[in-house]
Amino acid sequence: MPVLAGFRAVFALAGPALPAVSFLARLPAAICPTATLLMLTRLDGIGRAGVTAGTLLAGQALSGPLLGRLADRRGHRPVVLAASLANAAAITFLLTAVLNDWSAVTAAVAAAGVGLTVPQIGPLSRSRWISLIDGLPAGPAVKREELTLRALSFDTTVDEISFIAGPALAGMAVVAIHPVAPMVFAGTLIAVFGVLFALHPTAPPGRRPARRSGGPLLSPALVILLLMALLQGMIWGSANAGVSALADHLGDAGAAGFIWGAMAVTSALAGIAITVRTAGTTLTTRLRLAIAAQTILLCPLPAVEGFAGVTVVIAAIGLAVAPHLIAVFSLAERVAPPHRMSETMALLVSALIGGQGMAAVAAGQLAQRSGFRSAFLLTCGCGAAALLVALVFVRRTVFTPAVERATAT
Structure with missing residues (x-):
């Protein structure tokens, strides 16, 4: 099989726009922990920075399954749309708290809000590929399994690239522009591309579970x-x-x-x-x-x-x-x-x-x-x-x- 055939098979499911939008929409999740740590280290010292970045990650870990469950039941569109806008608002609140030198507790609470509202683009992107494959006409099981593996492999690769680019962008922006610059960038990305990911035609509707x-x-x-x-x-x-x-x-x-x-x-x-x-x-x-x-x-x-x-x-x-x-x-x-x-x-x-x-x-x-x-x-x-x-x-x-x-x- 030609080298590009694997990518063509994946892109044929939804077109090239979905991978591009999902990459840019998940980039803020890779930027924010590093950006929070660097921003507060520059402005207020490593002690407060570590606690605040930790609360952000804790919030993200706690809310992920709940947002995933809501997306399964209510559909991707309303859940991702609400979470993306809430995440942009939470980032704005964290920046306000930091720039106005509010208390460490307020900054930690704001960071927890950022983590709790992360729209879970990565997990939902994987489930979206699976939903697209499930909607294909019936065919040999081996082909479906191979296509699923290719799609999940591709999506994992997109994740890895985002975790290269996110911290690197955060570090460069802190040095070259201002300590708050990467968080402003992250908030803008999620407000734009999180919404686009939510509204993309591939967003699956909710499905209530059958009794059995x-x-x-x-x-x-x-x-x-x-x-x-x-x-x-x-x-x-x-x-x-x-x-x-x-x-x-x-x-x-x-x-x-x-x-x-x-x-x-x-x-x-x-x-x-x-x-x-x-x-x-x-x-x-x-x-x-x-x-x-x-x-x-x-x-x-x-x-x-x-x-x-x-x-x-x-x-x-x-x-x-x-x-x-x-x-x-x-x-x-x-x-x-x-x-x-x-x-x-x-x-x-x-x-x-x-x-x-x-x-x-x-x-x-x-x-x-x-x-x-x-x-x-x-x-x-x-x-x-x-x-x-x-x-x-x-x-x-x-x-x-x-x-x-x-x-x-």
Whole structure:
């Protein structure tokens, strides 16, 4: 198959406008945590900045599943439209609180409001691709599964690119323009492109569940996937804290963002490779192989010394990240009830964010007391735990498609 055939197959579902709009609409979620941290660090010190950025991430993790559930029941259009406008208003309120030097509590509450109103463009974009594929004429199951894998691979790649561009844009805007500039940019983006994403013709309507709709959302299979997502977030959070501590130890704290960006670049490349060419292995095998590769690639982290070494190791780890996440989201598509797909995708993203936040706090404390290597040791421990979960619990028979489970009952 030609290299571009995988992208053409995905674009044929909705046209090129949807990927462009969804990328620009999800960019504020990548900008805001870093922009909040940098803005308040410049204007008011690292202590207040860390607390305020933390409340933003906590709000985002808590509200994600609720917004996903509302989108499933009420439709994407009203939920994303309301959340996008509310998010733009919350960003404006946070900027007002910071510029007027209001209390730290007020700023933290405002940041929590920003997190709580994040429109969950990434999870809803994934569920939208699935809805588009479900609406295609009936055909061979293998083709549908292959197209789903391509679409989710592409969307994961868009996510990775947004998490490269978001923090980079935030850092450049703070230095070149003003500490509040990236937040103003984020608010403008979500007010414009969040609305466009909501109003795009592909927005699925709400679907109320049938009386017998295949059982509860949290099946054993989905619990396993949520645990895998939580541990992946913990790997990110602890590794990021370790990279920041190492950069500070080497006397150039600002280099941490560029080092961490190496993972996003290689992860995006791996996602593109999966989009254009799908392998013949099962999703469960791919998940186990990806997490095994990632765990092995984590091992050199505690031994790194300088910028070059840590950048190479972080870049290598990225090669396994996208394949792992693509397998997790693709398996979730198979086991989740179709009428709760947005909620499922949002739950997985909340698990990623929650794990990242918890591990960042723990690794930061370890690095402060015992140096950056202790943070990297926590990263390796999280990787080993993820591998154990994958080897013990990730089995093909566990991940029976939701439709088949409903038929069997």
